Amino acid sequence: MSVHPPGPPVWALPGLLRKLAVDRLGMMRDAAELSDAVRVSMGPKKLYIFNRPDYAKHVLADNAANYHKGIGLVESRKVLGDGLLTSEGELWRAQRRNVQPAFRPGRIAAQAGAVAEESARLVELLRRRAGDSPVDILSEVTGLTLGVLGRTLMDTSLDAHGGIAHAFEAVQDQAMFDMVTQGLVPTWVPLGTQRRFRRARRELTRIVDELVADRSARLADGEGADDAFARMILAAREREDAARGRRLLQEELVTLLLAGHETTASTLGWTLLLLARHPRVRDLVREEARAVLAGGRLPDAEDLHKLTYTMQVVQEAMRLYPPVWILPRIAQGPDQVGGFDVPAKADVLVCPYTLHRHPDLWKDPERFDPGRFDPARVAHRHRYAYIPFGAGPRFCVGSNLGMMEAVFVTALVSRDLDLAVVPGHQGVPEPMMSLRMRGGLPMTVRAVD
Numbered sequence: 074m075s076v077h078p079p080g081p082p083v084w085a086l087p088g089l090l091r092k093l094a095v096d097r098l099g100m101m102r103d104a105a106e107l108s109d110a111v112r113v114s115m116g117p118k119k120l121y122i123f124n125r126p127d128y129a130k131h132v133l134a135d136n137a138a139n140y141h142k143g144i145g146l147v148e149s150r151k152v153l154g155d156g157l158l159t160s161e162g163e164l165w166r167a168q169r170r171n172v173q174p175a176f177r178p179g180r181i182a183a184q185a186g187a188v189a190e191e192s193a194r195l196v197e198l199l200r201r202r203a204g205d206s207p208v209d210i211l212s213e214v215t216g217l218t219l220g221v222l223g224r225t226l227m228d229t230s231l232d233a234h235g236g237i238a239h240a241f242e243a244v245q246d247q248a249m250f251d252m253v254t255q256g257l258v259p260t261w262v263p264l265g266t267q268r269r270f271r272r273a274r275r276e277l278t279r280i281v282d283e284l285v286a287d288r289s290a291r292l293a294d295g296e297g298a299d300d301a302f303a304r305m306i307l308a309a310r311e312r313e314d315a316a317r318g319r320r321l322l323q324e325e326l327v328t329l330l331l332a333g334h335e336t337t338a339s340t341l342g343w344t345l346l347l348l349a350r351h352p353r354v355r356d357l358v359r360e361e362a363r364a365v366l367a368g369g370r371l372p373d374a375e376d377l378h379k380l381t382y383t384m385q386v387v388q389e390a391m392r393l394y395p396p397v398w399i400l401p402r403i404a405q406g407p408d409q410v411g412g413f414d415v416p417a418k419a420d421v422l423v424c425p426y427t428l429h430r431h432p433d434l435w436k437d438p439e440r441f442d443p444g445r446f447d448p449a450r451v452a453h454r455h456r457y458a459y460i461p462f463g464a465g466p467r468f469c470v471g472s473n474l475g476m477m478e479a480v481f482v483t484a485l486v487s488r489d490l491d492l493a494v495v496p497g498h499q500g501v502p503e504p505m506m507s508l509r510m511r512g513g514l515p516m517t518v519r520a521v522d
Contacts, residue, residue: 075414078110078121089113098426101399105427110413121410121421124431126457128411129423132402133457134465139408143401143420155321156328157470168325171308173470175226175301181473184225185374185481188474191220192481193371196489199518207495207515212238214341214482218334221478226333226471227302229288234280241331243273281326301329336396337475342514344390344483347441349494349516354443355487358383359521362488372481380484385446387479391461393441396475398426400463425460434458491519 081089085107092100104111104122113120123132132140141161153159157168174180195217202208215238223231231237243266288302298307305325312318348355365379366372372380402421407414415421430438434455435445444450462469469475486492495515 076412078112078123078413079108080112080114081107086113098398101422101424101427105424105431109431110411119416119419121404121413121415121419123410123421123423124427125411126428126434126455129400129428129460129464130457131410132421132423133400133460133463133467136408137465137467139405140402140421141405143403144422153328153331154324156324156326158328158332167308169470171304172301175299175304176470176473178473180299181225181477182374184474185372185377185477187224188221188477188481189371189373189485191217191224192478192485194220195482196485199486199490200520203490203518203520205518207517209513210345210492210516211338211342211514214345215334215338217482218338218341218478219330221337221474222330222333225474226300226329227284227288228291228296228300229284229302234284236276237280237330238334240273240276240280241335243269277327277330278323281323281330284326285322302326305329332469333471336469337478339394340387340391340396340475340479341482343394344387344479345486345492345516346494346514347390347393348386348483348487349492351441354386354441358386358483358487362484366484366488372484374477377477377480380480382443383480383484383487384476385443387476387483388446388459388461389441389443392429392435392445392459393439395425395429395461397461397463397469399424400460423460425463428457429459429461431458489521491521492516493519 080086081104085103089100089103092103101122104113105124109123109125110128111120111122111124113122123129142159150159155164157165157172160168195213198213199208216235219231219234219237223229284302285306289306292298292303292306296303298304305322309318309322312321348358361380361382365376377384400423402423404415404417404419404421406417409415410421429435432438435458457464462472462475493516495517
């Protein structure tokens with residue numbers, strides 16, 4: 074006999090379905106309050122929502138081969154195509170094998186100088202704005218993460234391509250629109266979202282083609298080829314179908330540009346916002362940064378392991394606001410999760426946002442408490458209670474670089490500057506698909522002695 078997860082009470086179903094269209098984050102929170110396993114019926118379509126560490130482990134790791142990317146990421150294929158974020162099967166495995174060497178711990182450690190220099194450039198930019206009108210910190214950290222991405226993974230400067238971030242905003246808006254409309258509205262329909270998406274897609278194609286031409290020319294001149302971008306170019310040349318190779322290269326590069334900057338920028342925005350709201354925590358970060366980075370020096374790879382409290386602050390920010398807040402999957406065949414039957418083709422959702430706030434796993438889960446990540450406390454926690462970078466085979470390949478960026482920036486900004494949130498702009502998360510902040514994050518800047 075089939076055993077299905079419980080559905081919501083009749084009185085709760087209309088609210089859940091309404092939020093499915095306008096506020097997916099709210100829907101996931103409501104579902105988590107009902108049960109750790111919930112089945113929501115929408116006619117013939119069923120959503121299976123799982124919110125326990127062992128359930129997440131089964132879907133994302135133990136039986137990951139049965140679960141392909143789902144809602145949201147399917148719609149993102151309109152611009153990401155078959156890049157590493159959305160591809161499946163042997164294509165994904167080949168792409169992952171190809172770029173993995175560019176993310177080896179030793180190679181990432183060797184990039185610490187570039188990360189520190191870009192972080193210092195951000196601090197200096199903010200220092201020059203001290204006392205002036207408010208600065209959109211989210212925009213500035215996005216510029217930083219693009220700069221780091223270009224230097225560390227592409228051996229390319231992205232300074233001349235400032236439109237990348239705006240183009241990706243339009244892409245994400247289109248993905249949200251497609252989820253609401255279930256992809257039934259063609260992109261040629263002259264709606265505002267659709268027009269912005271078409272412009273963004275043209276702009277990204279232009280930028281990608283320019284970057285490929287420049288990097289290819291430098292490879293022909295004998296430059297090194299151990300970065301992720303170069304490895305993508307060389308892999309494309311080896312494909313028998315040259316046209317498919319060029320198309321995949323475009324799609325892989327667009328994916329690298331998006332995944333390589335947006336999630337870290339989001340983490341930094343939330344971290345700096347939380348520090349502005351919690352001055353005592355900020356002071357502890359400042360004390361640590363001034364002790365470890367005495368004399369105003371920049372951090373190196375060894376310092377990453379000395380900035381222990383700063384690391385805990387970033388980890389706690391990612392608990393509250395995980396860079397990837399929902400992990401959608403589609404079951405390829407029938408399965409059982411925690412004793413519940415999951416049919417083939419079912420949409421399965423694992424939500425780090427609600428898992429990270431589960432009251433059985435986290436004491437006072439809404440409170441910002443970096444001490445949760447003291448090693449003694451971490452040792453007693455279920456491995457899958459905290460999954461800000463996903464889990465299993467599709468664990469984020471760039472997690473080490475992202476953590477280095479976030480820790481270095483948090484330490485240097487806290488050491489040298491005071492940031493204060495402009496009243497009325499408290500970092501409200503957008504509904505739907507991401508935890509981006511509406512209207513940026515305007516903050517005032519003050520240099521400290």
